[in-house]
Amino acid sequence: MAAITSCTNTSNPSALIGAGLLAKKAVLQGLSVKPWVKTSIAPGSKVVSGYLNKSGLLSYLEKLKFNIVAYGCTTCIGNSGPLNDSVAKAITQNNFLVASVLSGNRNFEGRISPLIRANFLASPPLVVAYAIAGKIDIDFETEPIGITKDGKAVFLCEIWPSAKEIRQILKTLLTPDMFIKEYSTVFEGSKQWQSLSVSDESTFKWATDSTYIKNPPFFTSITKTIPKTEDIKKARVLALLGDSITTDHISPAGAIPVDSPAGKYLISKNISPVEFNSFGSYRGNHEIMMRGTFGNIRLKNKLAPGTIGGWTRLLPEEKPVPIYDAAMAYKSMGVPLIVIAGREYGTGSSRDWAAKGTFLLGVKAVIAESFERIHRSNLVCMGVLPLQFEKGINHEALGLDGTEVYGIEGIENDFYPQKKLLVSACRKDDSKTVFNVIARIDSGSEMNYYINGGILPYVLRNISDN
Structure with missing residues (x-):
């Protein structure tokens, strides 16, 4: 599993732009994510998808199957969803010790996925890199991150974005207006949220059939x-x-x-x-x-x-x-x-x-x-x-x-x-x-x-x- 996740890491524009640039360079080199790797991106804010989209980098992340799955807590708190059935079956039948790489801040035992025993924390660009490599036991300095269709070995250093490249995009794209626009409506919620019936009573009315909120003892x-x-x-x-x-x-x-x-x-x-x-x-x-x-x-x-x-x-x-x-x-x-x-x-x-x-x-x-x-x-x-x-x-x-x-x-x-x-x-x-x-x-x-x-x-x- 490779997940760009967490409200902390995804609030860092430099890290997210870096991940997008690495994805762009990898795609242009003809690299792709290994088929057994489950990928996702869950920003903590819609501002992230805004500047990734505006920069043209979101499409490259999507080509590597890093699609936006939610805005909020996902892999970091165990909301990673199931692995592919064939992958899960292989892990179970062979007792494989498999890994995840996530840009979160939690990797406690059993949290990320019941089937994943080794969970590594990394920056968003490194999450993309490991997804392309398809394994955790790789020395990026001496081993190629992938091989192109014509047999060329590509190393991580060749597609790693420079600080200058990241700064140039941030300077032209990231503006206060992007945050003001998104956060001005943050409390409006979705149509489903707005359609919820609200009681005029001063105390909460417990729903006895609710499986999410119950009157505690x-x-x-x-x-x-x-x-x-x-x-x-x-x-x-x-x-x-x-x-x-x-x-x-x-x-x-x-x-x-x-x-x-x-x-x-x-x-x-x-x-x-x-x-x-x-x-x-x-x-x-x-x-x-x-x-x-x-x-x-x-x-x-x-x-x-x-x-x-x-x-x-x-x-x-x-x-x-x-x-x-x-x-x-x-x-x-x-x-x-x-x-x-x-x-x-x-x-x-x-x-x-x-x-x-x-x-x-x-x-x-x-x-x-x-x-x-x-x-x-x-x-x-x-x-x-x-x-x-x-x-x-x-x-x-x-x-x-x-x-x-x-x-x-x-x-x-x-x-x-x-x-x-x-x-x-x-x-x-x-x-x-x-x-x-x-x-x-x-x-x-x-x-x-x-x-x-x-x-x-x-x-x-x-x-x-x-």
Whole structure:
């Protein structure tokens, strides 16, 4: 896959004109994109297509099959669409490790496409270059980018645009009027947008049959008074994870697998797989997002060895089950859950659903060697307790495999920021491992959020009091 995408890169006129010039020179040399490469261009603004069209460069990009597919989020957030059937079949049957090159700013595991495991970020001109080459393992300095019909080898340096060429086009074509014209009507929207019926009511009227926007459960069962903070008792491990678990592992943004809990939910609502869209488009539907939590196709849960994806065990059973199904089963039995992880838990996008979904699955605490700053804060804001192993300690050093029953003491009495808490892990043979963790509630404000059950109940109670 080769995609010129992202609101950031496509807002750079020099980069887009450079891609157009490279495409023009490649076409004039008789080069073309390899047939197995899926190509696309998705500008963040109609100004881009305006100056590309005005310069005559858009037609050359289109000759290389870089057609404009949308104005907005596409490949960067997993809206890349399916690969060609024959290509997808070859990848699946032969277990090929294939690559994408995109001018986006995200390349987390499983986001770009379920079938693409290696995703490289590059400038728009390089995206075009790699599409022509048809492979990622090429040395552009010593290997030709392509061969013409008459057998001539063409190197990248021969078609790479100079800074002077780019400046000349920008100087003559790019004017403030182009931006003023496009953005003067930006809020008018399409005919479909304008035809939407709008209620005069002061509050939003929830459509119960909507699969995109549903009334979330974050405000249900909130009492006027702050509930008593309690220790965590008889908890089970939902996921035992390694290092560098990203927010994309926790809350994926890419394609929705048909056989996943989220896919099955959509099918039950009479949504066909071709109309699934991506996880990123369902941020207003908690039913989809919580079913996708820890559902990344590349997630490796040590609690379910031999599996990859959103699998765990409903302890003490041995059979792997979807993480969502296990979480709901534990919730019905009143069993609190924890997650255990390694270093850099929650890196990547500052995605609120990585914390929201964790909360909705019934996870009360996450024990990790270290946390990414924003995700740690988001967990606190959702009433999930981030706990950090003491330096040099992790689940492996303690001999923990995730099948233990856990208790966390020190929460209900004299709880304060960064307090050391006592964790006990009881095995089925009645042996026990006891260790300390640090409560990564780092300020008095965060403590207020946590004891209220999260920032939403905290704000609601403050509004009620006032």
